[in-house]
Amino acid sequence: MSSEPIERRVSFLGDRLKGRRCQFCGKEYFEVRDYCGACGRKSFGKMVDMDLFYEKGKLEVCTFTSEPTNKFTKLGSYIYGIVSFHDGKIRVPGRLTDRIVRCNEEIDFSALEGREVTPRFRRRYSVDKSDVIPTISLTFTFVDEYYPHQEYTIVKPNKEYEAAGIVGYGVYTSRFRIKEGSIERSVPFVDEDAITAAVEAGKLALIHSGIDSSLIGKIYAGSESNPYAVKPIASKVAQVLKLGEECEDVQGVDAVDTEFACKAATSMFKDAASLVSYPKSNINCAMVIGTDNSQAAPRDCPGGELDLFVGYGGCAYIFGKQDVIAEIEGWYSCTSDTPDFWRRDGETYPMHGGRFTGDPAYFKHIRNATEKLMERLNLSVDDVKYFVAHQPNVQFPVRIAKELGFKEEQYLPSLQVAKFGNTYSASSPVGLAAVLDIAKPEERILIVSYGSGAGSDAYSIITTNQILDKRQRQKLTVGYQAENPFLEYVDYTTYRRLKLGM
Amino acid sequence: MQIRPAIVAVGRTKFGEHYEKEPEKLIEEAWLKASQEADIERRDLEACYLSDYFLPITNKFGLEEGFLSELTELHVPMEVTRSFSSALSNACNAIQAGRYGMVLVGGIEKMTDRWDKIRDDLMLLEDPWSYYAGCTPEANHELMLRAYIRKYGIKGENIEKLNIALAQVSFKNHLHATKNEYAQYQRKITVEQVLSARKEARKPLGLYDFAPISDGATALILANEDVARKLTSKPVYVLGSSSATDYLTFPARDELTHFLVSEMAMKNALKMAEISLWDIQILELYDQSTVMEMISLEDLGFCKRGKSWVTIHENCKDYKGYYEIDGKRLFVNMNGGLKADGNPLGATGGAQIFEVFKQLRGEAGERQAKSDEEPMYGCILELEGFGTKGYVYIFGRD
Numbered sequence: 001m002s003s004e005p006i007e008r009r010v011s012f013l014g015d016r017l018k019g020r021r022c023q024f025c026g027k028e029y030f031e032v033r034d035y036c037g038a039c040g041r042k043s044f045g046k047m048v049d050m051d052l053f054y055e056k057g058k059l060e061v062c063t064f065t066s067e068p069t070n071k072f073t074k075l076g077s078y079i080y081g082i083v084s085f086h087d088g089k090i091r092v093p094g095r096l097t098d099r100i101v102r103c104n105e106e107i108d109f110s111a112l113e114g115r116e117v118t119p120r121f122r123r124r125y126s127v128d129k130s131d132v133i134p135t136i137s138l139t140f141t142f143v144d145e146y147y148p149h150q151e152y153t154i155v156k157p158n159k160e161y162e163a164a165g166i167v168g169y170g171v172y173t174s175r176f177r178i179k180e181g182s183i184e185r186s187v188p189f190v191d192e193d194a195i196t197a198a199v200e201a202g203k204l205a206l207i208h209s210g211i212d213s214s215l216i217g218k219i220y221a222g223s224e225s226n227p228y229a230v231k232p233i234a235s236k237v238a239q240v241l242k243l244g245e246e247c248e249d250v251q252g253v254d255a256v257d258t259e260f261a262c263k264a265a266t267s268m269f270k271d272a273a274s275l276v277s278y279p280k281s282n283i284n285c286a287m288v289i290g291t292d293n294s295q296a297a298p299r300d301c302p303g304g305e306l307d308l309f310v311g312y313g314g315c316a317y318i319f320g321k322q323d324v325i326a327e328i329e330g331w332y333s334c335t336s337d338t339p340d341f342w343r344r345d346g347e348t349y350p351m352h353g354g355r356f357t358g359d360p361a362y363f364k365h366i367r368n369a370t371e372k373l374m375e376r377l378n379l380s381v382d383d384v385k386y387f388v389a390h391q392p393n394v395q396f397p398v399r400i401a402k403e404l405g406f407k408e409e410q411y412l413p414s415l416q417v418a419k420f421g422n423t424y425s426a427s428s429p430v431g432l433a434a435v436l437d438i439a440k441p442e443e444r445i446l447i448v449s450y451g452s453g454a455g456s457d458a459y460s461i462i463t464t465n466q467i468l469d470k471r472q473r474q475k476l477t478v479g480y481q482a483e484n485p486f487l488e489y490v491d492y493t494t495y496r497r498l499k500l501g502m
Numbered sequence: 503m504q505i506r507p508a509i510v511a512v513g514r515t516k517f518g519e520h521y522e523k524e525p526e527k528l529i530e531e532a533w534l535k536a537s538q539e540a541d542i543e544r545r546d547l548e549a550c551y552l553s554d555y556f557l558p559i560t561n562k563f564g565l566e567e568g569f570l571s572e573l574t575e576l577h578v579p580m581e582v583t584r585s586f587s588s589a590l591s592n593a594c595n596a597i598q599a600g601r602y603g604m605v606l607v608g609g610i611e612k613m614t615d616r617w618d619k620i621r622d623d624l625m626l627l628e629d630p631w632s633y634y635a636g637c638t639p640e641a642n643h644e645l646m647l648r649a650y651i652r653k654y655g656i657k658g659e660n661i662e663k664l665n666i667a668l669a670q671v672s673f674k675n676h677l678h679a680t681k682n683e684y685a686q687y688q689r690k691i692t693v694e695q696v697l698s699a700r701k702e703a704r705k706p707l708g709l710y711d712f713a714p715i716s717d718g719a720t721a722l723i724l725a726n727e728d729v730a731r732k733l734t735s736k737p738v739y740v741l742g743s744s745s746a747t748d749y750l751t752f753p754a755r756d757e758l759t760h761f762l763v764s765e766m767a768m769k770n771a772l773k774m775a776e777i778s779l780w781d782i783q784i785l786e787l788y789d790q791s792t793v794m795e796m797i798s799l800e801d802l803g804f805c806k807r808g809k810s811w812v813t814i815h816e817n818c819k820d821y822k823g824y825y826e827i828d829g830k831r832l833f834v835n836m837n838g839g840l841k842a843d844g845n846p847l848g849a850t851g852g853a854q855i856f857e858v859f860k861q862l863r864g865e866a867g868e869r870q871a872k873s874d875e876e877p878m879y880g881c882i883l884e885l886e887g888f889g890t891k892g893y894v895y896i897f898g899r900d
Contacts, residue, residue, distance in 0.1 A: 014634060030631075030754060061652065061758070063644035064705050065636065069622040072636050080636050082645055082753040091753040093629075095636035107704050109648060124634055138635035 007132050012249060014136040015240045017052035017119055019090060028090040052090070053240075054152040054207075056143060057083040057117050060091065064107050071125035074190055074502045077101040083117055083140055097122055097139040098146065098175050098189050100488065115142050118149040121199045121240060122191040126502040133227055135236070139191065146175035146486040148475045152203075155210035157322035159466065164273040165324035166317050166461070167285060168209020168470065171433045172200035173313035173420050173481050176488050178495040180308065183394070185421025187490060188293050188312040190498050194225045197314030198233050198291035199240050201426075205287065205316035206241060208474040209323075216243040216318065217283030218254045218275055222264025222425045225292045229345065232257040237289065261341060262390055263451025264425045265290025265315070269459060270331050272319040285320035290425035297349035298496065306352060309393050311421025312499070315429035325467040326436060326445070329460040332373035334365055341452030352452070358396070361454050366390065366400050369456035370448050377460055381405040384460075385443040388431040390450035391417035397431075413438060414447075419482040432461075434478040441465045507597040508730035508737035509897070510604075510723045511540035512856045517718035517844025518686040525554075525561055525612045526573050528719035532852075533574075533608060536721045540733050547723075548602040550580040551589040553609040554848035555886075559623050560616040585609070586720065586851025587745070587884040587893030593724045594740055604725040611846035613715040620715055628887045629750045642752050642888045643791040644706040649758035650797070654808035667811040669696035670818035671792040672710050672841055677821070679838025681868040684853070686716055686844030696792075711792045716844035720852025722859070736863045741879070742775030742896035744768075752888050763892025764801035764883055775896040777879055779803050780830050782896070784861045784871060784880030786854035789839040798883055799825075802894070804832060823872060833871040836861060854882040855895070862899045 012018070013031055021028045022036030022043050028050065029036075036043040062081030065072075072078075079096040097120055101107070117140035124134035143149040173186040174197075188197070198221050206213050221234040234255035238244065244253025258264045265288050272286035294310035297303040340361035343350035353361070366389055374380070387406040389397040394417055401411035414431035423430055428449040435445055441463050448458040490498065513535025515528050529552070537543070550570065557563040567580040583589045586609035593607045613620055625633045632642070647668075650656075656664055673693050679685035691710055699708030723733075730737040746766035749755050755762070772779060785804075789795040799810040804827060817825045824831045837843045837857040840850060858880030860866040871877055884893045 010630075010634060014631075030751075061645050061648035063641050063648060064703075065638055065641060066703060066705070067638065068636060069625050069633065069638055070619060071622065075636070078636060080638070080641050080645075082649075082758070093632040093635035093637055093751065093753045105704075109706070113648065113652070125636075134634075136634055138631070 004132055007134055011135050012239070014138060015121060016242070017092070017137050019050050019052065020047035021050050023048050028086060030090055030092050052085050052119060053137060055085050055119070056149040057085045057119070057140065059113055059115050059117050059140070060084050062096070062109055062112050064101070071127070074126050079112060092138060094138045094140045096141065097191055098141050116144070116149065117141060118143050118147065120147070122196055123193060123502050133195070135195070146484055150207050150475055152207050153210060154212045157211070159323055161321050161324045161327060163327045164277045164319055164321050165327035167211060167320040167322065167324055168205045168318040169433050169436060170201045170204025170208055170316045170474070171313065171430055171476070171478050171481065172197055172204055173311070175484070175486055176490055176498060178492065179489050183418050183421065185309070185311040186313055186423070187495050187498050188501065191502055192293070192312070193227050193501055194223045194291045194293045195227065195233050195236050197293070197312065198223070198237050198289045201289055201291060201314030201316035202237050202241050202287060204474065204476055205318050208470055209318045210470065210473060211285055211318065211320065213242050214245050215284040216253060216287050217281070218272065218286040219243050219289070220256055220258050220265070220268040220272065220287070221289045221291060222258045222268060223291045224259060224261055224264065224343070224424055225295050226257060233291065243287065260455065261451035261453050262424045262427055263449040263455060263457055265429055266447070266449035266457045267333065267451070269317065269319070269328070269457065273328050276320050285318050287316055287318050289314060289316040290429045292424035292426055293499065294422055294424040295343070295349050303349050303351045306350065309422045311423045313420055313423040313426045313430060315426040315433055317429065323466055324464055325470055326461045326463045329444070329462050330373060330377050331457065331459045332369050332376060333455060333457045334368045334372065335455035336365070338454035340454055357452070361452065362390070362392065362396055362450050363400055365454055365456040366448050366450050367404065369458035370404055370446065373458040373460060379460065383444060384410060384446045386413060386435040386439065386445045387411045388414035388428055388435060388445065388447040390428045390448065391415065391431060392422045392427070394418055416478060416482065430478060436463070436467065437471070437477045437479060439463045439467060441467055505598050505600060506727045507594045507724050507740045508727050509740070509855070509859055510725050510730050510733045510737055511536045512722045512859045513539065514684055514720040514853055514856050515718050516684045517716045517846055517853065519614045520612070520717040521614065525557060525563060525610055526569050528612065528717065529570065529608050529610045529721065530573060532719040532721035533606060536723050540723045542604070542723065542733065544574050544576055546604055547576065547578060547606050549578050549596065549605045550576070551593040551605060551607045552580060552582045553584060553586045553589040554582065554611055555584050556623060556627060557610065557612065557848070560620070561612050584848065585884055585886050585891070585893065586849060586855070587895065590724070590851070590895070591743060591745065591893065594743060597724060597726050603729045604723065606721060607724055608719065608721040609849035609852040610719040611848040612717045613846060614717050617715065629752065631751050632753070640707065640712055643712070643793045646758060646797065647706050647793045653759050663815050664811045665697065666693060667815040667818065668711065668792040668796060669693040670814055671789065671795045672696045674818055674821055675789065675835050675839035675841040678836050678869065679842030682837050682843060685838045685842055686714055687838070687842045707791060707793065713790045713840035713845040716846040718844060718846035718849045718853070720849040720856060722852060722855060736899065738859050738862050738897050738899055740895060741777070741898045742771035743894070744770035744774065745891060745893040747891050748889055750887065750890055760797050760801050760807070761885070761889035761892055763885070763889055764798055764894070767892045767894035768802045771894040771896050775898070777896065782879045782881045783831060783833055783873060783877035784836065784858050785832055785834045786837070786857055786882040787835055787839065788883050788885045789835060789841050790845065792841070795835070795839065802883060831873050833861070833877070836866065836869050836871060851882065851884040851893070854884060855897070858882060858897050862897060
């Protein structure tokens with residue numbers, strides 16, 4: 001599509017699957033309608049808003065498409081069908097996603113029909129490189145597979161904390177993996193990118209936090225693989241997840257993208273925490289997302305060494321002062337102008353400085369930030385239950401943890417790189433989430449990120465009692481996504497194709 | 503009906519791939535054939551009602567009326583609509599109102615010029631939301647079949663029979679087209695070919711279940727009864743006509759196993775024609791897919807809901823040239839249907855009427871319906887989109 005106004009209207013309705021219900025007869029409509037066809041004029045202006053974004057549907061009937069229309073050819077083959085919601089009151093067209101249909105695979109439609117599905121936010125179809133990227137949620141996956149359906153229940157907050165902290169978090173990685181040696185890495189499906197992962201992670205964080213999305217006054221999205229050079233990921237997240245007070249089609253939220261290689265997200269934790277603490281900010285909660293379809297040149301090209309380590313995923317944290325699961329005790333950040341990894345404007349893939357990325361870059365900054373923070377808070381290694389470091393590979397975080405004096409039981413639980421690969425901006429945030437998934441109340445966690453270019457953010461976080469209450473709300477934990485029976489492993493060629501996307 | 507509109511002559515081109523011809527040339531050819539048959543001149547025409555579904559997209563052709571005016575040196579009122587049936591509807595209204603005595607109704611489409619993008623165009627025009635979700639022009643037909651199987655609880659051996667019945671529809675229509683010099687595919691196919699194409703595609707329907715994309719044009723001369731009688735001894739009257747509309751988005755409709763528009767239009771057209779369903783012997787259905795022929799037999803009332811495939815299956819085991827239902831003969835898609843005759847959207851309805859016209863006048867040659875009594879009434883069903891619009895016309899002779 002080359003019409004931006006049409007694109008705006010389609011994604012406004014389709015990303016969230018907005019509809020209206022007649023409050024007289026209960027008839028439901030996909031798309032926003034001002035009156036009910038059955039009730040006529042009396043219903044004008046009295047239709048009730050609804051959306052299907054968090055709902056569970058049913059695949060009514062389906063068929064197979066191996067010769068899609070031109071814009072869908074990069075999907076190859078897929079299952080297409082009709083999905084119903086609310087016991088058939090509303091029916092929409094839909095495509096099954098996260099599914100590679102093999103060329104010799106027998107398809108039994110009756111085995112797929114009647115099963116429950118959940119809407120997924122994805123790229124709609126391919127467009128030219130210079131076009132606006134179309135998105136939609138008329139893409140579905142089965143709820144009894146990788147991605148379970150989870151209700152978004154808003155819970156009234158009951159406890160106010162003195163210091164700001166994490167009130168909820170969410171981690172999203174795809175169901176596809178490439179396994180090489182002992183390392184598994186997450187691979188996006190062909191309709192996924194940094195934007196879709198950001199929305200997924202934000203959605204899961206809202207579900208986990210139980211807070212009303214309208215309470216979020218600021219959203220930061222950190223990434224180094226935004227498919228746009230100019231156009232924020234954060235605005236898409238704000239619109240799709242309805243962050244801030246909604247006024248007609250505008251969200252009352254400040255949204256901004258940040259960039260500092262792999263620490264684009266962690267850098268903003270303190271800004272989010274400070275913002276919600278400032279008495280006159282009028283901001284109750286702030287969301288920080290790290291998201292990347294981590295970029296790497298093909299293996300035989302300059303910069304191709306990264307291709308052995310890159311993953312895909314998003315991780316979102318919501319900061320606030322009510323119903324906190326982990327309070328922020330303190331932080332320290334450091335920066336130097338160290339050119340160890342970069343990507344020039346207009347270039348597709350990043351370059352890196354080989355061995356130079358180690359001692360003078362990663363190790364120096366992480367060591368500096370960790371030591372300064374511990375010194376400032378007067379902490380010894382034994383005061384820390386879990387240590388989380390940025391994870392570009394398996395060796396680096398292990399070596400720095402050991403050098404700093406941490407033991408295996410302190411750093412191993414956060415080590416996720418062998419499961420998902422280096423998820424760039426989401427790397428250390430995923431490590432933190434893995435620890436929060438298992439931590440008990442009153443435990444101190446040290447998280448230290450690293451971003452090339454270069455700098456580190458170190459945070460000391462202490463869990464609260466409420467971490468246990470909220471844990472049950474999240475089925476899509478880090479462990480669930482790492483060890484999942486529905487993971488699908490792909491070969492190198494497929495991995496490159498999927499990663500390149502639509 | 504005070505003034506009965508009557509068709510005095512019809513003309514058409516062969517359907518198929520006309521790479522070498524401009525769209526205007528095709529309509530010229532159809533018009534010349536019709537005018538020759540009626541022995542009339544351009545200046546006798548008081549207005550033109552034309553149809554094309556999407557020439558502005560396929561051929562970057564705007565204001566088709568202007569092209570036609572240049573071509574014919576006619577400066578009479580001309581209107582363009584999207585389907586032949588809708589053009590005819592406007593023409594009938596004008597004749598009945600007494601405004602004009604004789605008009606041209608024409609339809610044209612040139613789809614092969616845009617073969618590479620045509621499926622995107624078709625789908626986007628049919629329903630944008632389905633397109634955005636990944637629908638193809640074929641998928642809705644397949645979903646309708648799936649819904650049909652589920653709704654009527656068709657299982658096991660019967661599914662096999664249903665699938666064969668649908669393949670027989672295609673076989674039958676191709677067989678008819680062998681006798682139609684204008685048809686796009688004048689060759690036989692086998693039931694096995696239809697079945698194996700589905701298997702290859704791993705889909706409920708395959709290549710041989712769908713009508714092709716086509717180029718072609720059709721035309722007819724419509725006049726009021728008095729004028730018609732002066733021009734021909736065998737006018738064919740428009741006795742009943744009706745249309746109905748439905749949602750653009752197929753999944754959003756209440757009913758997934760039939761088209762409301764066909765049912766409604768047929769009911770009203772029959773009422774208007776003041777004949778009973780079984781007076782109709784010649785029937786041209788809009789078989790964009792084999793499923794369409796199956797469900798249309800039910801929509802129009804010729805078969806019970808959920809049962810038309812049984813009728814098709816029984817009749818096609820040893821096909822005699824017609825469907826025999828309750829002892830009555832129904833000649834369906836004698837020209838080969840959209841499947842074999844071709845489907846140049848804006849011209850398709852004209853080809854359906856061409857066939858009924860020829861059959862009712864006993865001029866269909868080898869294709870002529872063979873029955874004890876010569877057919878008096880014929881009927882066409884034309885659709886726009888996937889059942890978004892439906893037109894039914896009932897024609898009769900003296």
